[in-house]
Amino acid sequence: MDPIDMMITDINCECLGLSRLCLMESAGKSLAEEVGKIAVYTFSKPVKIAIFTGSGGNGGDGFVAARYLLNRGYDVDIYMLTDKDNIHSDNAKTNFEIITNMEPRLSHLTVHYLDTIEDVNNCDIAQSESFSEFIIVDAILGTGIKGELRPKVKRAVEVINKSNGLTVSVDVPSGMDPLTGEVSDVAVEPHYTISFHRVKTGIHLAGEDKVGGIVTCDIGIPIEAEYFMGYGDLLRLKNRPSKSHKGNNGKVLIVGGSKDYSGAPTIAGLSAISSGADLVYVAAPESASLAIKSTSPDLIVRSLEGDYLTSQHAEEILELVEEVDAVLLGPGASLNDETAKLFNILATKIKKPLVIDADALKLVDINLIKNNENVILTPHLFEFKTFFADKIKELAIDESKLKLSLAGTEFSSIDENISMFQQITKAIKGTVIIKGEYDLILSGNKFKINKTGNPGMTVGGTGDALSGLATSLLSQGLDTFNAAALAIYINGRAGDVAMNKQGYGFSATDLIGYIGAIMVNRW
Numbered sequence: 001m002d003p004i005d006m007m008i009t010d011i012n013c014e015c016l017g018l019s020r021l022c023l024m025e026s027a028g029k030s031l032a033e034e035v036g037k038i039a040v041y042t043f044s045k046p047v048k049i050a051i052f053t054g055s056g057g058n059g060g061d062g063f064v065a066a067r068y069l070l071n072r073g074y075d076v077d078i079y080m081l082t083d084k085d086n087i088h089s090d091n092a093k094t095n096f097e098i099i100t101n102m103e104p105r106l107s108h109l110t111v112h113y114l115d116t117i118e119d120v121n122n123c124d125i126a127q128s129e130s131f132s133e134f135i136i137v138d139a140i141l142g143t144g145i146k147g148e149l150r151p152k153v154k155r156a157v158e159v160i161n162k163s164n165g166l167t168v169s170v171d172v173p174s175g176m177d178p179l180t181g182e183v184s185d186v187a188v189e190p191h192y193t194i195s196f197h198r199v200k201t202g203i204h205l206a207g208e209d210k211v212g213g214i215v216t217c218d219i220g221i222p223i224e225a226e227y228f229m230g231y232g233d234l235l236r237l238k239n240r241p242s243k244s245h246k247g248n249n250g251k252v253l254i255v256g257g258s259k260d261y262s263g264a265p266t267i268a269g270l271s272a273i274s275s276g277a278d279l280v281y282v283a284a285p286e287s288a289s290l291a292i293k294s295t296s297p298d299l300i301v302r303s304l305e306g307d308y309l310t311s312q313h314a315e316e317i318l319e320l321v322e323e324v325d326a327v328l329l330g331p332g333a334s335l336n337d338e339t340a341k342l343f344n345i346l347a348t349k350i351k352k353p354l355v356i357d358a359d360a361l362k363l364v365d366i367n368l369i370k371n372n373e374n375v376i377l378t379p380h381l382f383e384f385k386t387f388f389a390d391k392i393k394e395l396a397i398d399e400s401k402l403k404l405s406l407a408g409t410e411f412s413s414i415d416e417n418i419s420m421f422q423q424i425t426k427a428i429k430g431t432v433i434i435k436g437e438y439d440l441i442l443s444g445n446k447f448k449i450n451k452t453g454n455p456g457m458t459v460g461g462t463g464d465a466l467s468g469l470a471t472s473l474l475s476q477g478l479d480t481f482n483a484a485a486l487a488i489y490i491n492g493r494a495g496d497v498a499m500n501k502q503g504y505g506f507s508a509t510d511l512i513g514y515i516g517a518i519m520v521n522r523w
């Protein structure tokens, strides 16, 4: 599992009510159990356990393990590489406070404060000839490692590697990149690595000579924490460089609007702005463009001749496509043959990330986009069944079984229900969001379930807000799967905030007003 996926899953446990403090307790307990097994298996007599702890969650696991190992009768020494007032993880801090509250000590616990490199050099582990058999637990750094090792931590790693203790790394050998398994300078070279929940990608890639024997511990994270969208997923949003210029953070083109509708492309455009895109162009027929321009000064509107979008506009639109990072086809375009022609030309020619929504879903031929990995489709269930009708027929799937409902246990059987949807969406290489009471996001073998949103969102325009958001996230560099999943999650949460504030009396533009704050998790 990628470290970022692990961090997101970890945070999303909180959305289920499972606190990270609980997870740390479970991780530390499992760690102590495994260390206990290794001790019994390797040594025939009680041995000292030396736990090196860092300033994050990895160190926290070490503090928890200390309690369980003491209860098993081991002598435990904690070697703190961080100042006690400088523990960064709140949960690690809580667990360290427990350790300090256990004074005066009745159990065999000693805490060594290694404040300087000198302290590391002088600690008894550095002179480990003084004891023959002991276990070192490396709880210095896990998935939160960033950049080069700081000098004191680096020295501690060297001391651990030089010692003659049996070494057990917690989650990731400290110093190793948990994603790639690379070691830029130095890393603990353990006899065992104890991973929590799932083995991190880097551990697999690094190989046994770098990580020792791999043990995976179940710490009670339910499968739903991996597959339900939650605020942990906001971690995937791109950080903005402080020196970025106008246009660096996404340029979007929306192709839509008609004599009949000007609101839909406007809402999509405003949603793209609200979710962080720098520049939003709207290409719309002149019958809609004036209304779009007068509704918002924030949108750059290209007026195209006539009442509807037609294939005559293809060239002009393709020139605009050159200027942007992602394109949305569909909102408010209306259904007519000429617009269908245009959309099918665009769907074939546009190689940039593309969202196909609303009327475009009814007009674009699936065969033209099926091999494009850079496409997001945003149908609700009925549109989904129509768009994929041929595939559903080919697979002989009973349409009435394709449900997205809150009732009963439909999603409890991943094998049956989700895989039925997956078989269908595998007809294309892009990502599909199926909008319903629960939303499903599918791409190849990957899927996510979104539960945000409420019945107030049946108001007109919320689908346009979603497609604008998805296009905006694509323009900011997210891949189709993550852009789609985050768009539906954020849009739904914005709808939930709107509902809390205004009851069912909110509009799509009210919803858009909450998107920005949700993206920085202020709601």
Ligand SMILES: NC(=O)C1=CN([C@@H]2O[C@H](COP(=O)(O)OP(=O)(O)OC[C@H]3O[C@@H](n4cnc5c(N)ncnc54)[C@H](O)[C@@H]3O)[C@@H](O)[C@H]2O)[C@H](O)CC1
Pocket (backbone or CB within 6 Å): 006, 010, 020, 023, 024, 025, 027, 054, 055, 056, 057, 058, 059, 060, 061, 088, 089, 140, 141, 142, 143, 144, 145, 146, 147, 148, 149, 150, 153, 170, 171, 172, 196, 197, 219
């Ligand atoms: N679900 C789970 O798998 C659980 C995992 N847990 C453990 O928590 C860690 C991740 O915790 P986190 O606080 O995010 O990160 P770290 O402990 O790895 O370290 C962050 C800490 O270290 C400092 N730091 C970062 N880079 C360096 C460096 N190059 N040199 C020195 N110091 C560095 C930084 O300042 C931070 O303070 C995970 O691996 C598991 O072990 C949880 O217990 C619960 C469930």
Ligand SMILES: [K+]
Pocket (backbone or CB within 6 Å): 058, 138, 139, 140, 141, 142, 169, 170, 171, 172, 173, 174
């Ligand atoms: K570690």
